[in-house]
Amino acid sequence: MEEHFKQIASLIGDPTRATILWTLLDGKAFTATELAIAADTSPQNISMHLNKLVQAQLLCVESQGRHKYYKFARKDIAYAIEALANLIPVEIDQKAKTNTIEVPVKYCRSCYDHLAGKIGVAVTDSLIDQKIIIDQGKNFELSANGQAWFTDLGINISGLKQLRRSFLRPCLDWSERRHHMAGALPAALLDKMLNEDWIRKMQNSRAIVITAKGQQMIDKHFKLPL
Amino acid sequence: MEEHFKQIASLIGDPTRATILWTLLDGKAFTATELAIAADTSPQNISMHLNKLVQAQLLCVESQGRHKYYKFARKDIAYAIEALANLIPVEIDQKAKTNTIEVPVKYCRSCYDHLAGKIGVAVTDSLIDQKIIIDQGKNFELSANGQAWFTDLGINISGLKQLRRSFLRPCLDWSERRHHMAGALPAALLDKMLNEDWIRKMQNSRAIVITAKGQQMIDKHFKLPL
DNA sequence: CCAACACTTCATTCTATACTTAACTGTAAA
DNA sequence: TTTACAGTTAAGTATAGAATGAAGTGTTGG
Incomplete structure (x- = not known):
């Protein structure tokens, strides 16, 4: 040892x-x-x-x-590194505490047919937190709760599963360098969000804007105050 | 930084x-x-x-x-060192389990100022079972019963709470990969057990031996037949 | 296709610093 | 006193392993 x-x-x-x-x-x-x-x-x-x-x-x-x-x-590795960093003698420690405030979600984009960027990662994180999807590392799984959750939103799960394309998979994000959801399910989710006017695509760009209605609904469904 | x-x-x-x-x-x-x-x-x-x-x-x-x-x-230095030890990959750890030399240390040991190893985890589990401490995931709480239990042992709860250091918190064990108790309260408990000669520290090692008296008393207080 | 790119492998060089040898201070027993 | 012990300081050496140079593999995009 x-x-x-x-x-x-x-x-x-x-x-x-x-x-x-x-x-x-x-x-x-x-x-x-x-x-x-x-x-x-x-x-x-x-x-x-x-x-x-x-x-x-x-x-x-x-x-x-x-x-x-x-x-x-693994997460505990980051924690151990942080623990080490905390061993730094007290004097210097002061300034670091100020910039730990959570960065607001401000950069939004879609990637082909699904949400990406900060919002894509945030939405994915939220669904994992809520156990709507289960992070299994190499792939994501939809939980039983999750089926109900998407059905409530008006998304036809079984229809999507019959498509030839991948239903749900993790995708590493270029801008965020974190995983977000890709596949038929998140594509349907993006569709829904556009149809309901929660978000709008900008012309000639991958950028996305969140509408006032969207802010409310995203907070409600994803527990993400924007 | x-x-x-x-x-x-x-x-x-x-x-x-x-x-x-x-x-x-x-x-x-x-x-x-x-x-x-x-x-x-x-x-x-x-x-x-x-x-x-x-x-x-x-x-x-x-x-x-x-x-x-x-x-x-400072105490947090010892904790950070322990956190580093926890980063050892799992499969290497398996081999170590068969390696008999380290076994006594892993079985019964103190970690800086509190019980750790198998006995640390067992004692913690027992106190949780007996609802003396309540496992809230990120932290442990001392129940009303627990206050009485520790007071009966001759440990001055309110005195310990006034110390600047953490009173009671979970600590991940490198040998057991489970939580045991750390903080002022378990430190006082270890002190008590040493003073009452329930256990003794081995020379030049973190291993601990349980005395005959200790076996009886640990069974009595922690419901742990050894 | 080709050229640029992202990354790897291996043999060689280099260097930071752990360690050694030797000579020292201060403390404690005999 | 004297001797042994606990620890320190300083100057010189040795070496582990980090960095470099040269020559790869596999990928992408025009």
Whole structure:
């Protein structure tokens, strides 16, 4: 056990790896190159360090085309890193406390046929919190509650399931670097939101605006005060 | 902030210093020579490392004649070290379970100032079963019954509550992967158990042995036949 | 197709810093 | 006193492992 502790400690102890972990603390996934820039080092070097962190199961990777997105393998890893950061002697600690306020949802976009961007991630998070969908890592599952919830919204679940396309799956978001929902179900949800005039698509852009009605309904259904 | 984090991380990252911190986890103060033996290195070397840890305010020193006693400067430092130990990947941990050398330490041990390991989890479970403490997930609460129970044991609840430190909180155990109690209350409980000679700390280890008297009393108070 | 890109692998170089050797201060017993 | 002990300081050395250079693989988009 002591040996393993020393292993973990020395893994975290290297300045470049410490910077990687620190950067990842904001919860987003980062590409290798981005982390290289953050840590001010070469791609080869960051590759070596990321490998070590993945092998120790501190980080996990997801390939997307020629990019690799890295993030913490488990939540408790981020917590332990934070605990370490809290060991910093009291004097410096003061200023950090001010910018921890939750960032408002302001950047909204759709991705092909479903919600993406900050709102896509926020909606997904909300449905997971409400146990409407279950996050199983590699895929999302619709719970029994969830079936009722979508049916209440007027979405025909069984109809969607008969389509040839994927019903529900996680999709890594370009802007947020977090998972949001993709597939027939979230497409139907976007459709619904547009039809009910909760949101409107901007011309010639993927940007989306939330209507006054939408603000109320999104708060009601997703428990997301905007 | 990031700079300071890197500093702390690299401080903990050195194997010799990691061993020092690991050794100090049992809550006792150690002399420089004892730590040198534990870390299997020279007095000069340990002196250098201890200096760095003291300067970073991770440890504090107390001189006593020609000896110097080192211990954690604050409790949260021990907790952060424990949190790091919890990051060890699960499958490696499996092998460790079969490794008989560590078993006694995992079974019965104290973590800084409170009971941990199997006995820590068992005691916690028992108190929850008996509704002496209430498990609220993120925190533990002492019930009305519980106040009486601890008072009967001769523990001064209101005195403990006035201390600046946390009174009672869950702490994840690295060996059991379950919650046990940490804070002023369980620290007082460990104190009581040592004073009454229910349990004894082993020399040079965090292992704990249960005395014959302890077996009876633990069965009586915690309904735990051992 | 090709060129640019994201990332990896491996052999080599480099360097930070842990450790050593040696000489010191202060404390405690004998 | 004297001897042994606990710990420190300073200067020099050694080496683990981080960084680099060169040469890959696989992906994307014009």
